[in-house]
Amino acid sequence: FLFVAMGEVRKVELELGGMTCVSCANTIESYLSCQDGIESVVINFVVNQAFVEFCHPPLEAADVAEFVNELGQFTARVISEEIISSEADKTQSAELSIEGMTCASCVNMIESVLGCEEGVQSVSVNLLTNSGVVQFSDPATVDSIISAIEDLSFTAKLESLSDCAPATQNTKTEAPRASSVTVVVHDLDIDGIHKLKTAIAETEGVSDVSFSPSSGLGQQVTIRYYPTTIGIREVLSIIANEGYIYEQYKETEDKTSIHEREQRKVKRLLIISAVLSLPLLLIMVFMILYPDSTIMMKEITTNVTYISLIQWALATPVQFYVGQKFYKGAWGSLSHKSANMDVLVALATSISYFYSAFVVIYGYYNTEYTVSVFFDTSAMLITFILLGKYLEIIAKGKTSNAISKLVSLKADTATLLVDDGNGEMCEEVVDTDWLQVGDVIKVSPGEKIPTDGEILSGSTTIDQSMITGESMPVRKTPEDDVIGGTINLQGLIQVRATRVGNDTGLARIIRLVQDAQGSKAPIQRYADKISGVFVPTVLVLALLTFFIWLALSHSDLLPEGTIPEGSNPFQFSLLFAISVIVIACPCALGLATPTAVMVGTGMGAQNGVLIKGGHALEMAHHVSALIFDKTGTLTEGLL
Template structure:
């Protein structure tokens, strides 16, 4: 800040009322009074040392062929300073003492710097989300020391920065998880709300993944570190929020353009103001009594001109968008909604269609086998054994559900019902059979050889493409499953269908309400899935979606999105961020549901850290409220200039005697910038719509 302004202010306000100090300042020292020497020296330091930044920035802008607020500050303060120097020198030569305005120059710079300081304080509050995230990471960790045989022989406290992947760490109750990892021993409930926004503690057992920075509530855990440093989820979140806060929204380009043409206009208005008052005074259009003591028409006009330059600085206009974007991205992070940047935030307010994936998005993603029917003489146990062996190499959620179901089925007690099945002596991994030539066919199923025999597990399309006929009784059973919102998985052995599995994936409890909430907001929901039409329609009917696209391959989802984009509509895709990554990238706004995998963060514009559809509503609602606030900021900033410039130019002086000295204009300019920042900070009071009130949301 400008501490030199204190003695200048003291000399102007206090000293005239203290006889000793007043006489000292009036004491003539050479051609000038002592007060003039002191003010000139002190203000020169303010103008060219403290105010150097404005000259540097203004020069840089002019060299680049543009103008900004620094140009206006440099013009206004220089006019005041150099006029005062000329008046002082003219008085020394002629003996005619003209008033000087050194205080105006120093006070202008002081108020501009005060405004910048207050802006920094206000904008600093917008980074609270990042500070809170950084503070989540614990400083130390408890390393489990093992011998060469892998046995635990001790514990050692280490700095968290020294954690390496594969290290085994002990997490005590009431302490934070030091790194991303997998539980290898123990069970406990962990509070992940500070990262995901989910308030309910999550049970963690062996093989469960944990996120660094979350709080262990109950039992002790041993975790194996998997991601450390910049690869950790917490670090990626912090990086994402920082990038978003530094990015520009497209609407900011409009503000930059307005500012670039506004400055030359202001300079022109300043010159018009000066010549209007000066020529009017010379022509006798207003009385000499209006002039300040010992003042001239030139000085009188110059003060109005400088006030126009200073009060019209477009600082508030330039702050309207970036401050709101910074606050919004921070608020989003606090609510588990990570926004990749201002552009994504701006586009989300205009979303017309939200396209949902089915599995893991509208449904819980925890598929379970509900039916298993064999249409040949093969025993159920052997049937499940064959299917599980084929699906064990697949990463698809349905495949994992089949393997898990078979694992819990006690088929070893069931005698082999057919001579075609391989003997138990050929099993590997305890109970699975040998598999070769495994091939995953996206949107169809899997094909492989089990002990030299071909096995196909998948949908009708896979069977049809493989030339396998589907018997009527099998088709009838599959139709019944699909009409019950279940997925029918056909199993063929040596070109003959031998059985069907029915798999159900329960809908998320909030799905139907969120869909209705989107409709109330004027957003049309669409479901796109690779599942069959009957299952897709049954699920869509249950949640209230009218527009359904089924039997769509992963790559085809991107084509569906482009179809909706043809008329210029803004389309959002909500998926799990893995097999939906092409669609997430093709959409105008990609929203990845889940714990924020690398692929989700890379492909999506929004990462919804909680596995909760309510956050889709939150993302759109936050975007709309943010840009409502930005528009209000612009209206406020422009209205301020429309009102303030005529007053600064002296429009009210003839009738009301109201005049804004340049230093008052500088104070008003600084306060206008701070007021815009404070307006943006009101977004910190944002509360996401709750499930019970989503239906009350209306489109803005």
Template sequence: KQALSLVITVDIPVFFIRMVCPRIHFTRSLLLMHLGPFYIGDLLKWILVSIVQFGVGKRFYVAAYRALRHGSTNMDVLVVLGTTASYVYSVCALLYGAFTGFHPPIYFETSAMIITFVLFGKYLEVLAKGRTSDAIKKLVELVPATALLLLKDKEGKYAAEKEIDASLIQPGDVLKVLPGSKVPADGTVVWGTSHVDESMVTGESAPISKEVSSIVIGGTMNLHGILHIQATKVGSGTVLSQIISLVETAQMSKAPIQKFADYVAGIFVPIVVTLSLVTFIAWFLCGSLGAYPNSWVDETSNCFVFSLMFSISVVVIACPCALGLATPTAVMVATGVGANHGVLVKGGDALERAQNVKYVIFDKTGTLTQGKATVTSTKVFSGIDLGDFLTLVASAEASSEHPLAKAILDYAFHFHFFGKLPSSKDDIKKRKQQILSQWLLEVAEFSALPGKGVQCLINGKKILVGNRTLITENGINIPEEAESFLVDLELNAKTGVLVAYDCELIGSIGMTDPLKREAVVVVEGLKKMGIYPVMVTGDNWRTAQAVAKEVGIEDVRAEVMPAGKADVVRSLQKDGSVIAMVGDGINDSPALAAADVGMAIGAGTDIAIEAADYVLVRNNLEDVITAIDLSRKTFSRIRWNYFFAMAYNIIAIPVAAGALFPFTGLQMPPWLAGACMAFSSVSVVCSSLWLRRYRKPRLTTLLQITVEILLTDRTYTRTSAA
């Protein structure tokens, strides 16, 4: 901006000396006065343009030197060639006129105008690129500047509060968050209840209820009550900082398609220089041989200058700036737009791959389903009491982090708590901790077996809680009654958990995990986009097929271990298909890493998010379609950018070389060529900015899909369809 201001300040007097002053008698006489062998007007232009050429234009010389030193060429080389040719010619013409008395025309203003237009184009590009980072700016602005730190007295009670800079918050600090203020750091609520607006980070429009033990995200807005939170993540470790880092990294990364532009630019510059020399030689030879009338050459010019202007115009107008901007500007805009829609892209390469996705593989638990399992039924065998059975199972599952384990714990707690309902949620949590500590049994040698269940020792006896595989591998027989109970659960899209104690099957638990409300719509939407959905799960075949039928997926892979999920990805990749994997858990990480496009649900584990290429912050499956659609729209725009940039050069270079001059008298001066070149770059940037108008695909609602099925299924009568 400062360079542009300086060059414009110099260009204004140069413009007046060239265009306005010669029309005013007094100023014309002044400019034609001699200072030694030189005209004052020529000296003034020489001094002013030298400031532009070697002061402001120094950046072009430095960049061109670096490129040539590394054996490559770029647009800076062309700018240097064009402006230097114009400047050097004008200096030579000026000196020639001073010593011979014959004053050929000088074109100092040409080099100044070229640099002006190039800088103006760069300035507009910077402004345009700045607008693409609005998503980052909005996220940064979410972070509060200060926080209220709670201070303890000698007895360990919170006795005072102190306002501190938010950057000084340390993990473990307890902070007070007032209604209407922003949460200063990621943490856990240790006192109070309230509702928090997390829409700016997660996209969840409804306020989220927060109570003791609830997790809060830094930058979100506390709406009602006072909260005391204990900071767990600060600085670069917060969710907000990680989102900002992901967006910044993605905007600075190169998409593979950019290599094409770099390759073209590398060979384009030598071709342009050659075309420029050919243009000069052709016009100069034709003029020397009298192939065109002298009237074509201005009376103040000559054949050499006439040819040189065409040559310089070719060099200037052919700068491949627009070609170099076609991809990075579109990627920057797309990543910013994606962040605004809750889709974080980790790089241009991931953005490019997503456009060609053929298969989308879904994990079941926590991805297609809500990940909030509940116990629906229990059945005990061997005459064991239900209370004792639940005590054993809850004790075994207490050390597990699996969603099914938490559901079993909650169910067991409420069973023992039946008839003793507390008066508040806080009371529930306190009583739950008391009851768990009182009736949970001591566990030894606990181990979690991925894809199977858990095992441990209670009272010196081995207890197994898991699926059929776990039970049969340990040589335990499954009675016909238990098998019938399991089959009935699985046919109804429920999961059956078997429990064996002391080498005997003692019971079974039926569990369900409801589908996400948008799952059916998303699967239908993917099919309409020509993408094949696949479900991969560690659950048994009957449950997997029942869930898949409910959601509309035909291709099901069940009873797959975590490492096997990656094998499924590789098997689908064998024919060259691009595979997207959508998951949320640690066991999905190998598959997320193996897939061409890994998509981690935002509410998933840190490991899954780290392994993925996309992070769906809003925990909404609709964002899978948004990610793919955004990729397709972005690279469609990039291809249009390339078309515009290449078509511009194909059309503009012959015009600049004077191909139309013999027929129409149309000539493009170098300064006008510079303006056209800058305009082409700006037009490509504006084309990329059009992506800011991107709107998410409007998916058919579940009701509409149901009506479509009913109306198209011939087995339904008109009455039943209605």
């Protein structure tokens, strides 16, 4: 895996000549500030000095001095130069998909472990969306963060990586948002990788480039760039100009397919567990209804029956094949001095299974011992927990419908008008992801507007209801703005793209809803804290329950017949302890609040109301009045 990061901010001190007044200083400052790559300019007129911060590359200190000399009446000489920040100093935000979380304790464990990693500044993990956002700087890396998560027995995958603006940054405009494109380049050897890397890295507007082996025969190349500086097709033309063939990289799995894969996996385990557990349940019921049945009570030895061995055989694959995910999760949790839902499940089922196995073996050699097993308990526990998990996954899928509906508003293709070289315009159908600022697009009646833009020619009416909520079509003429995702109803128009990719209005709305659904309400943080100590508390209560019932069983306080025939005080008390462990599932603590936030923000988005996260939703119950400042909006339906 080869990764190249470019860019650092340098500060140069210049000695200026030719300044006679403050206006001269203002002239130099204004001219420098307009140059690409200049971050800030401070001029001291009294001592004829200037301090300029600039990006390297593309600029050198000598280039900054040359800018001043270009004015003609002034001179500049480099006095000193220093690096004030590099790419490694930047704070980055990584969005990860995380599989394997079962409860709020898993969330706490991941956040705690990552929070202790050097360089990690903040961590937010969402159980319902199976995602997390980590802000970090050097020495932390994406690989080290993913490795730390996988050490906890979870699976993590990078979804997106972006730069974070410094907290002290005070700008009037939003920082440009980087986009990325991934393609598969064929016939790349080591020399070719370095050659192509250099060509891409030296291109203005490119942030970074990474190479990694593709599942096919080529190299997977991911390029991050700024659409306001360079277009996506211009980026890809660099590869073509170097003589290489590329093709668009298609993700084999998106978040929907990952969700479906998890659902299929749990469903398969549930079916296996149910098929093996159902006979155990029927055997238990039959033994209760017909305790003296000769079929059920046929013995191998005085105490061990054939039916006990059958139960053991049925319970074993459920315990160790179906239930291995609980053991893996419990081990990962305990190895980091934490406890989650997997610990409770693994402990409760293991106690039931191993105690029953011990009783069978002990009873085989000790004919005076009464054998009473509950293999059915461990198998049925795993089956019911998997059933709950399966229903939970289905519920999660339904809560994400709002995002899916917003994404479906986006057009898949666009008709691009390009010059054929003879002064004539020809049409080319391209993927909307490959549009760039300045493209001229033809939009026919009935088609979706592919991206945000400005009408160059033609007039029409556009249905904007899905974006703005306006019930009536809006008349559009040349120089009017149009929104990507809206529908052209009547006329044929030509549109010049002004915002593409992640900068479009629809993309920002989707991002806002995603951020809102992934945010934590203040009350959820209390639930997370409670779940952090929930499992140890449950285990303590289970032990107390066991010893209290054991003491009562050996006393005369229990009515006669309380302990079932064939059982003993130890088994009787153990069942109560297992019950405490099993029913104390902390999943509800971790799922209730994020489910409410996700459903609330999703339903709001479908109805044109954008809610900025769980905090706003939680504070809404304090609202006592709604004030509308557009007279006639509600009473007459006027917009």
